[in-house]
Amino acid sequence: MSTVTDKLAMQSEKFKKGLEKLKEIDGEAGENIIETLKEVSPDLARYTIEYPFGDIYSRPQLDLRSREIAAIAALATLGFATPQLKVHIHAGLNVGLSETEIKEIIIQMSVYAGFPVALNAMNAAKEVFDARKTKS
Amino acid sequence: MSTVTDKLAMQSEKFKKGLEKLKEIDGEAGENIIETLKEVSPDLARYTIEYPFGDIYSRPQLDLRSREIAAIAALATLGFATPQLKVHIHAGLNVGLSETEIKEIIIQMSVYAGFPVALNAMNAAKEVFDARKTKS
Amino acid sequence: MSTVTDKLAMQSEKFKKGLEKLKEIDGEAGENIIETLKEVSPDLARYTIEYPFGDIYSRPQLDLRSREIAAIAALATLGFATPQLKVHIHAGLNVGLSETEIKEIIIQMSVYAGFPVALNAMNAAKEVFDARKTKS
Amino acid sequence: MSTVTDKLAMQSEKFKKGLEKLKEIDGEAGENIIETLKEVSPDLARYTIEYPFGDIYSRPQLDLRSREIAAIAALATLGFATPQLKVHIHAGLNVGLSETEIKEIIIQMSVYAGFPVALNAMNAAKEVFDARKTKS
Amino acid sequence: MSTVTDKLAMQSEKFKKGLEKLKEIDGEAGENIIETLKEVSPDLARYTIEYPFGDIYSRPQLDLRSREIAAIAALATLGFATPQLKVHIHAGLNVGLSETEIKEIIIQMSVYAGFPVALNAMNAAKEVFDARKTKS
Amino acid sequence: MSTVTDKLAMQSEKFKKGLEKLKEIDGEAGENIIETLKEVSPDLARYTIEYPFGDIYSRPQLDLRSREIAAIAALATLGFATPQLKVHIHAGLNVGLSETEIKEIIIQMSVYAGFPVALNAMNAAKEVFDARKTKS
Secondary structure, eight states: OOHHHHHHHHHHHHHHHHHHHHHHHHHHHHHHHHHHHHHHOHHHHHHHIIIIIIIITTOTTSOHHHHHHHHHHHHHHHSSOHHHHHHHHHHHHHTTOOHHHHHHHHHHHHHHHOHHHHHHHHHHHHHHHHHHHHHO | OOHHHHHHHHHHHHHHHHHHHHHHHHHHHHHHHHHHHHHHOHHHHHHHIIIIIIIITTOTTSOHHHHHHHHHHHHHHHSSOHHHHHHHHHHHHHTTOOHHHHHHHHHHHHHHHOHHHHHHHHHHHHHHHHHHHHHO | OOHHHHHHHHHHHHHHHHHHHHHHHHHHHHHHHHHHHHHHOHHHHHHHIIIIIIIIITOTTSOHHHHHHHHHHHHHHHSSOHHHHHHHHHHHHHTTOOHHHHHHHHHHHHHHHOHHHHHHHHHHHHHHHHHHHHHO | OOHHHHHHHHHHHHHHHHHHHHHHHHHHHHHHHHHHHHHHOHHHHHHHIIIIIIIITTOTTSOHHHHHHHHHHHHHHHSSOHHHHHHHHHHHHHTTOOHHHHHHHHHHHHHHHOHHHHHHHHHHHHHHHHHHHHHO | OOHHHHHHHHHHHHHHHHHHHHHHHHHHHHHHHHHHHHHHOHHHHHHHIIIIIIIIITOTTSOHHHHHHHHHHHHHHHSSOHHHHHHHHHHHHHTTOOHHHHHHHHHHHHHHHOHHHHHHHHHHHHHHHHHHHHHO | OOHHHHHHHHHHHHHHHHHHHHHHHHHHHHHHHHHHHHHHOHHHHHHHIIIIIIIITTOTTSOHHHHHHHHHHHHHHHSSOHHHHHHHHHHHHHTTOOHHHHHHHHHHHHHHHOHHHHHHHHHHHHHHHHHHHHHO
């Protein structure tokens, strides 16, 4: 097998693994983001599946519940990453965090990143919680 | 009892609870920071014990292991909070996170906050791990 | 009196002081934010009243005019805290800052945080100034 | 000539140079921003023309293509500066960057500032690319 | 007089005004920074004098005490701008802020930017206060 | 060939490509960082080579000179990423940027991220320029 063929096979292997992980964690919300992204940049869509999901979230060193706690804390702290924060509040609920636990992570962020970060993240959480109620 | 007396009693109640929590979680590293801080601002030292530890970390809605995952993720993401990140890497180890899990949270931060954040946080983790080895 | 009763009494004392301070400074805009917040997280609503307003803004070491200058500068610098920035532009006007002085703080932010921060904060200020004109 | 007259003459000299540079680089999008800004703060509008455009962008030490690469990278990294990022994606196209090159700068930002920054910047780029297609 | 001569005269006019303002506000600490900067980039040194000091700090719309409150709040909030924060803590003391007021601004930053920002800024303040005591 | 063997082969392929790119761009400074990193986290060291260098910097859509302009702008803007900024100032010089051009990118950052970012980045540049002079 030539190196190029290997590479493509490999990439699609990693891509497939990442896509499954993305579906497992983020559900429909994550898939929609990738679909929209693919229209403008198929390459960034591919890297977003390969590196965060194919590489990182597939590692066994940390359970998915812990990973989503870390993701929610980081995305809230950034302050400007509201769309991604919402995706990971969905993801947190998908992998077993309760609404109460997610609110608690956000309350804790007032300590490290200030009250505006906590208030804006709590509003994002409210929108996610409401959207899931409406849907079901 | 007058309101003022109530208030002082109360404050010392909350302060005491916060100080115990600080000792439980951060150990010596946390206490040293508070001692240094008290010299320049006893008021900020008191608030740091009362609000983050007396109020937030004393809440039962989230276990301490999860809280330290969130703290490490947030402090790494800020990028500039190296002294506090180190205190919470100590704290994470104190409440049951393994070195491997802490490194894994930091690796995950490359996704949300970029590689420089992950690289600098990993250096901070190395210093904490080494310091604990030397000491024991 | 039991410690628990004391605590509740105390809490309500601090809460009451904080709520009065919030009304004094932020007026209706601040109260609305707390009302919305209470629906999703009554605890974060309570902490937002107790710590920033009950504890910090009630301290006599700095006058309210100076506190609002600091708040506007900090919130503009964060870049993403537009809702909170607007609340404190209202608050600044409520405690005696002129529109000219608020614009001047924002212009000064171009030096420390760059022109995008200053431009976006100036747009937020325009919206607040316009809203107050329409209302009166 | 009095100092005051000198100053005004000079200012208008620098202002004129800055305004020409702004038109050359940012085109209509830049001019509209300045017009809106002038309503609330003519002084900040003037400084925005004088310092970034009259002083910095007029310097010959770096070509405009390179300057727009730096501007797009910096504005994407800030995370919250979406209006300014869009202006400079327009500007980048105006001074000779291709859509592919702009997307590539944004993909590269995933390395330094994380995937949320890259994803949000790519959405901003899509909006600019679409707006230019609709218009022509 | 030719335009070029005008321009140089003007620049030196603005530069002179800025340099006087820098000396008035920042004192020796500010001058030393400019001297070091001049070795690597005389142009950035000139702009630092001309725009922040010649243009902004020379405007009469806000008194210097208020400007230094805003500067300390903004620089503390950035988190990474420790050298500049120290210069402006000196400057704050030079234009009439008390140590107590400066500590109070920093304590207030715990609300907007989190406790790590407040703790690190308080350490910077301690260093400035100590340096001034040693010197006198 | 089994999938596992494929994967390892592939990984080493990508790793090798990344390592070559790292050497080409960052030279010794980059290699040293990876060596130190490997002691605490071989996995993060591997990802740092695979994703930024194996994936991103190996893409032909943007020349290395342009990539280093973007990297220097982004790393300066972050404010806290001084070690990485220095590596990429070295890298910029390695791929053909002049000292003057690098200083110019940094001066331009005063517009987007404020003067403290520009001043601190200029100091980092000075250290890199001096280190290279001493060495040669």
